[in-house]
Amino acid sequence: MQLLSSLLFAQLPSLIANLTSPTAASTVTATAPAMATHTFTLPPLPYEYNALEPHISEQIMKLHHDKHHQAYVTNLNAATASQSEAFKNNDVKAEIALQSAIKFHGGGHINHSLFWPSLCPSSSPCSSPSSAPSFVAAIESQYGSLDTFKDAYNKLLMGIQGSGWGWIVKRNGRIEMEVTKDQDPITTGEVVLGVDMWEHAYYLQYWNDKAAYIKGVWEVINWETAEKRWGGKKVGDVRV
């Protein structure tokens, strides 16, 4: 049972990646019996709800973690339960009908799990780029300076039309910036940092002022996490 659960756990990101590829999807179907029972749970925040004040308010953090992220977890569990039922019954139509819910809520769970440890209190050393010597070295060699890198990321985040995320991803040893819409997760490469650009992430504090939110986020970026992920360690990864 334990083994089966961890099998499924390991499969969520690839399951989502496979949703766009019919060939790979049949592989997932073949492993269906392993999918029966895992229940995803809400990971606790790695700091207090008010730890990111004044840049991200306690009220936002409470709602965002306890309500929004929890809802993704709850809905993902419901969808995977229905899917294992569909697998059991060889009901391919039902399996396909559930894909969008699994992608959306599974993505929501993956993304928020990566987001929380991407942040840390501005009073702590983790919020200083000096906590990420090798990642900052890579930034400087690729972008010339930390400021140029930040400008490029700001532009990416500001350009998101609608709900979505802006990501820093390590691929083939290089830094890449990428937007995913809604709750689409990153399924190739390794996420180093991610910023939630859904309105629920900032609206109670910043209203329509996205630029001010992004400025606040820079104050609470967790460079220790970035350094670990850049070095190949998993932090906040749903597979761990």
Next chain:
Amino acid sequence: MSFVARIARPTVAAARGVNTAAALRSKHTLPALAYDYGELEPSIAGQIMEIHHTKHHQTYVNSLNEAEEKFAAAQHANDVKAQIALQPALKFHGGGHLNHTLFWENLAPKKLGGGEPPSGELAAAINEQWGSFDGFKKTFNGYLAGIQGSGWSWLVKDTETNKLQIISLPNQDPVVGKYKPIIGVDAWEHAYYLQYQNRKVEYFQAIWEVINWKTGEKRFKA
């Protein structure tokens, strides 16, 4: 007077090298609401209405004007690549302007008829399609709740079949083509978050108290 006229008219744009036809095109402006910000309470808080109208909608208007100005310059320069590159901005900000303009018009305070169910041909068409007004609202709320991310749900008329239909569109994609918008509901988080936070289902229920079906009837007949 003539000074003001000169600022607003072609001279300025022509000086920037934009062709005359494009420069004569008037800029989009933020439409005034037919009611006060606080008058849709308690369904929609006055603060939401004010920020939604003066900040969000205004930004769509400003960005649309900017994009159109760049587009006119690209046309003048015969730069097809630049014209194509501007399409997403035109769609997003143009859609934002169109959608919000339609939205304000299909809302009304109770004292101006907000929430009064449709009558006449529109009511008959709704009943024919969904059995009852309640059945329609229930289906519509299902569309709203099903939006994954930002977007709108619309009651539309299919001009090919003359039938009513409910559709959801992502982000600021506007209702175009064979569909004619009858009633639209903004399901972006900014439309409800200050009042309802994550409880969007409560917003979707409350919105029906301030829907202006007189506007819907006019659009249905037009």
